[in-house]
Amino acid sequence: MVQNIYDNEAFYSKYTALRNNELSYNEILEMPIMQELLPDINNKSVLDAGCGMGKFIQYLLSKNPKTITGIDISNNMIEYAKQHVDDDRVTFEVGDILTYQTNEPFKCIVSSLAFHYVEDYVELIKKLNELLVEDGILLFSTEHPIQTATKSKNPWIHDQSPYQHYKMDHYFEESARETEWLGESVIRYHRTIGTMINTLIENGFVIEKVVDHGNTELSMEMWDEETRLKVNQKPPFITIRARKGRI
Template sequence: MQNIYDVNEFFGKYIEHRSQDVNANNLIEKPIFYSMLPDMLGKDVLDIGCGVGELCQYALSCGAGKVVGIDCSKNMLELARQNCSKDISFYNILMEQLSKIHDKFDIVTSELAFHYVEDFDKLISDIASLLKSGGKLIFSQEHPLVTAFKNPNHEKIDTKIDIMGKRYYLVSDYNVLGKRVVKWNVNGVIKYHRNFTDIINTLTRHGFVIDQLFESYADEEVIKKEPKYKYQNDRPYFLFICATLK
């Protein structure tokens, strides 16, 4: 398992990017993700890949009961502990090690972390064991159209072409699941591609019913703030799923 957020060069660039007001997280990912969250009043919430703890803090402000955030990155957790309420418990636990958690939760959330896990089947099975019956899983991840391209020369090949104001993306290996090595902030970042078939069937195999599914888009207001996000409407960056455990 690669812990890229504890590599200094990557971490510095990531935090710089996130500290700007205009970024894809603030303008595109978070508004859709937060709109999917159920009422959290009195609910116990676990956030997987919690980063600097924004979602945990939000859950607490919505009146959630117990709020727990886990992440593999010590850098991210240090900022989370500095910036968030002491009522939130942050643990340095990998999403591959959910059996270390013995509590049960009403809601499990995860923003933009699941594309880092190799064994999605085990992750979803472990989450099902952590959820109370009727509990909800809400997650976002990179869209399968983004993760698909398998590029043996990732630092050299540009996967997009602009023609007359439209952006065309190269797609390959959509049905070849598994490891991808990409350039994102630095070379050599490891992610895992899964197609819709794998994502949806894994969820249903472990007893989840899909409540809502969204693919990211950019409306006029977003495009006004950052024109390059119009390309979002040629190919969505993110996939969002809310599912309930039967």
């Protein structure tokens, strides 16, 4: 099961405004790491799983790929991407990555902040392995387990100063987490770091890099003190790069 909150019109409107903010977590923290860890895709086929508004695809095009396929379960997201990405090398498709089929496996699969919406992580990783050629690269970011663990409606403890402590209760209870975001109820799926990494290993991947997202020179320069303080206390994202090996 993959959640599709982005076809909720009220949520979609608020999200696009947030995602188009040049000071967003995506632009300041996540995208720079995804760009840094991207392998050489020159003249190679790329799949963007959960491509959203096509933001990362716009960057991928600058690296001269042979083809890019963007797939997302949201009609709204795919329509936005089609309107803002005009390149013959790019194909967009509305669909669920777990049931996606192709006769031509990809050299590289990328995914930006989508995996935490997928309930069955094991099946997801198996599917992505099938869609990659041998030695192909999987590069994905997702919400950090430190962030998704808590079930508290008020995860911050304001003791002595704002945003001093962030709750990390129920870490080992891997299950759905309901949270309110942009005025709507959103379901994310919490899994431990061990589950994330071991599932990759057990399904034929070799881990090449793991990055916990924290403040960087860019965020220290661009963000106000309150936003920097939040990130100092807990990483919002984790990015993993893995290579398909032999099982």
